[in-house]
Amino acid sequence: MIAVLIFMTAAVAISYWWLWNQKIMEEPWLTEGAEVDLREQTGIVPKSAKSGLIVFLAVVSSIFSLFISAYFMRMSLNDWLPIEEPQLLWGNTAVLLFCSMAIHWTARAANKGSNTGVRNGLLATGLFTSLFLIGQLLAWQELVEQGQYLQSNPAAAFFYLITGLHAAHLLGGMWVWLKTTLRVLAGQNAQQTILSVELCRNYWHYLLAVWLVLFVLFLST
């Protein structure tokens, strides 16, 4: 349970730090009047959707750190046989990196108000993401050809399960991407897509980070 405990410690520490900044030590009965709070003081008012996404990503992190914990605990039992990861994963990692870059660039284009930039960026993102998903499928196939089935050994089972889950999250992201892209293709102004594109950007960056953690995990075990 080490991995999930590290994650929980971080999550709790961040929450407590945030609470501390929200003047959780103050004595509310002594203050009267329309007091300003941190939101107004700093002038930083993130859109609800963005903070909602952060909370959601905390949930997803919890899921992945639990899987990683389970992975380590299952690994310590004696029937664990490490599998040989397909070399294709290196390529897939590079493709996912391109996805992140493409969506990052799209967000910049949106902020600059470049309609064509947004359109091209979104299409590039979709292309690279599809490539990554196909690549992951090919990697699975490679494993199957090695004779590593879901049932054959826990390392393989975890590999399929965790990569599948990661891909499912990307597919979920693709749903938002699709809606945004359709809107853009229908001629929506770049300005109006900023929020959607930025949400996608944060989500893709996050999934890239998760993938890197998973990739290191698979390579090192």
Next chain:
Amino acid sequence: MPVAVVVILLVIGSIIFHFASPWWFTPLASNWGTIDDTINITFWVTGAVFIIVNLFLAYAVIRFRHKKDSKPAKYEPENKKLEIWLTVVTAIGVAAMLGPGLYVWNDFVHVPEEAWEVDVVGEQWRWSYRLPGEDGLLGTSDTRRVGPENHFGVNPNDPNGQDDLMVTSNVLHIPIDKPVKLLLRSKDVLHDFAVAQFRVKMDLVPGLVSYLWFTPTKVGSYEVLCEELCGLAHFTMRGRVVVDTQEDFDIWQAQQMTFAESQQIPAADPMIGSALYGVCATCHGSEGEGNLALNSPKLGGQPEWYITRQLHNFKEGYRGAHKDDLFGAQMAPMAAILTDDAAIRNVSAYIGTMSQTPTDQSITGDIARGQDMYMTCGACHGESGQGNYATNSPRLSGQEDWYMKRQLMNFKNGIRGAHPGDLYGPQMASMSRMLRTEDDINDIIAYINTLPNQQDNQIAAMTQGDH
């Protein structure tokens, strides 16, 4: 106001209930008096808190309840001193309970070096035990090796295992005043080995070996209960630990079979059995088809192990000795004719070769309702009533319905399965009590009557072969 009075009354009532309660820990029979001490400390600390806080609550409600002339509430957001003081006192109280608790737990974790080891094996839904032989060592074992011939899955190539004593009954004997470490293993699902009088318990987990230890301090016979839900018959998974004096223990130990011996039992001979069966045939029929007029059940189709066990039970007086078991009383002297175990096994082997004969059906009932109820039965006896060696369950399908009804009544009324020597009968007795009325019994038997008997199975297999 009444609520405050009621709170006071509930506090007083709880105290009275506590002291008047006849329900309290069973008398201790092990070295774990320290656990009882920890419980007592916890009880007094928490009891004091319970009384003080609740009485204060009641007093506050009485004193400050709203009246026509009551003063307004006091505006007092907090009182740092009081809160710190309360925190400190609470922390001290908690430490006073935790300290002794951890100290005793440390004793539990560390098994004394002089403890001897016993292998306790749980499975759905019975206990069995393996004791080290003369070398004092247990051989290695593996669930993958478990089978009808090797109950404990002992590694046959391990020299340490050859002299291990196999106790396949659910009764374990241990000598008094000698610390014992129980190694707990499960063949299938989670179980929990618990003896109330010893105070300690631990789960049995398939795939690993857990342990607990204690020193028995009182001679006696104590029940083992499974306390981790292990499936449908969980509540019938019971066993027994008998604490003996060293002499009694030695006698018992000498009677147990070693692993090597258990592997060398000569195979039963149905040819010899067929000669012995002559006597049986008078009542049960030459093909074991049974005879209603003589109250003799059908034997054909029943597995060998079941016939062996029942003959043994009749012979030892575990079955058929109850004064109300009129027909069982007829069988008991017949079983006594079989002079030894070999004779019993031979005749059983012969009966085991018989195939099932067609069945006359006389009982009718609500089949759909019976099917619902049979879900419980099927867990042990098999979905189609084929019986299961592993759960000690005989074949039901194709059995004569009048016989099953009589036996269900016997189980239910404590005529069968109540003798302490009958190891698995009590489980059926326990289960049979789910049948509250005669209708219940008729319905369930009506359903069993619809299950395919052995002949149907053979015919089905043959026709499949044709295609």
Next chain:
Amino acid sequence: MAYVALADREQELSHPHSFLTKYIWSQDHKVIAIQYGLTAIAVGVVALILSVMMRLQLGFPDTFSLIHPSEYYQFVTMHGMIMVIYLLTALFLGGFGNYLIPLMVGARDMVFPYLNMLSYWFYLVSVIILMSSFFVTGGPTGAGWTLYPPQAIMQGTPGADAGIILMLVSLAVFIIAFTMGGLNYVTTVLQARTRGMTLMRMPLSVWGIFTATVLGLLAFPALLVSAIMMAFDKILGTSFFMPAIISLGEQTEYMGGSPVLFQHLFWFFGHPEVYIVALPAFGIVSDLLSTHARKNIFGYRMMVWAIVGIGGLSFIVWAHHMYVSGMNPYFGFFFATTTLIIAVPTAIKVYNWVLTLWQGDIHLTVPMLFAIAFIFTFIHGGLTGIFLGNVVVDLPLSDTYFVIAHFHMVMGVSPILVVFGAIYHWYPKMTGRMYNERLGQAHFWMTFLGTYSIYLPMHYLGFLGVPRRYYAYEGIEFIPQSAIELNAAITIAAIIVALTQIIFFVNMTWSLFKGKKADPNPWGSASLEWQTPDTPPIHGNWGPELPTVYRWAYDYSVPGADKDFISQDTAPSDTAPETNT
């Protein structure tokens, strides 16, 4: 001005017109709350009936042809799962959370109303899937609510085929529903508080629900992960949790997995789950006590710190459910220590509740009665928790009736008393009518005394060593006849308590139509939800302008004030409230 825009931003409320969009496909947090509440209570009634069936078997073992061993274990399982997840979690967060958060922080609605609606519909689907398992071959799973493998997916357990799969699917759908709701509750508290509503001015109800939601968002994934892995083991034949085992005499294909791994994952969710239910109850009861005692909550800051402290600690105590699970026994030292540490903030909360009553002006209304009863039962349940948390004391008591009595007292009776208190308390706001006082009193007394007489004796069965999850006890020598009779008495008490709930339903229904018209603020409560312009609040909650908050939620009996409470939106001076320019 900027500030109003902040809270009001993105609140493009679409006011529904047809009956269907107003009451069925509604995005109004209050309607969704009521949908959640009614569904949870309906499914809770099912679980209550199941428990009565179980009690009939335990109290009168040879009498009723109602229930067989397979059904008994199915009822045990469904009762537990429904009560913990589908009733309490859904009711506190989906019901009270949805209703109270926007009103208490001064928002027009949740920040993602559409997601909020989806949350309810997913919840309903999960309930339907769960209930459908009663109608499949083999029936619902009988694995116990903890669903421990290998047993949960092996033959020999009722419902080991369709039943367990439906249970896992239903849980997964529930978790999706909860996550959608939870994102809303958390983000609404973070983003949509009205002007002046600093965190330390929020009522404790919001603190409790907010913290519980955060716990749920982080902890439910553990249940999801274990459900997914168990489904893989069952359907696809992997061996995450399954070691090499035999199934009723047959060797299986499984190999090398660990049942203890499942237990770690399950309780990593399961223990925070206790607080997911308890923290909202803590928060709500604080508000009931303060309002009806006409006194500020004592030690507000300590209460907040205790809530968030308990929330953090709840992630490092899980293995106290596993002292006898066969895990490494050295873990016992760590988890016993953390568990007993958590007793300290919990005790502080109890002291502060009692000290809130001290020097108050206590109005013994029905909500107040429930709140006082909660303190009593919670003290009882909390103290017995110290027995079970102290690892060595747990040895003789675990898996006995002591455990049943403990957790029913602490997370069954206590939160349910709060639920009832809260429903009576907010009923006038939700419906615009008062409940019937006499029926409310009758309901209170029967419920309080009835539940105590069920669970107090049950602890003593546990001391005796009576194991839990037993269909029948005959033939166990150390269980005397008197214990069997005690079981019968407990069953009678349980039936009385179950029937008593009819009073509650009658009261609620009757008052809805015939109750006395309620004042907008009948209790003289200072918190924001009582200051809405309409009762019941309409869609959008507030008038043209959002309220501004000038003080904390507990200004009761302030010396020198005209009234015995000052509502949160009352400006500091007696002049008219500041305008937002």
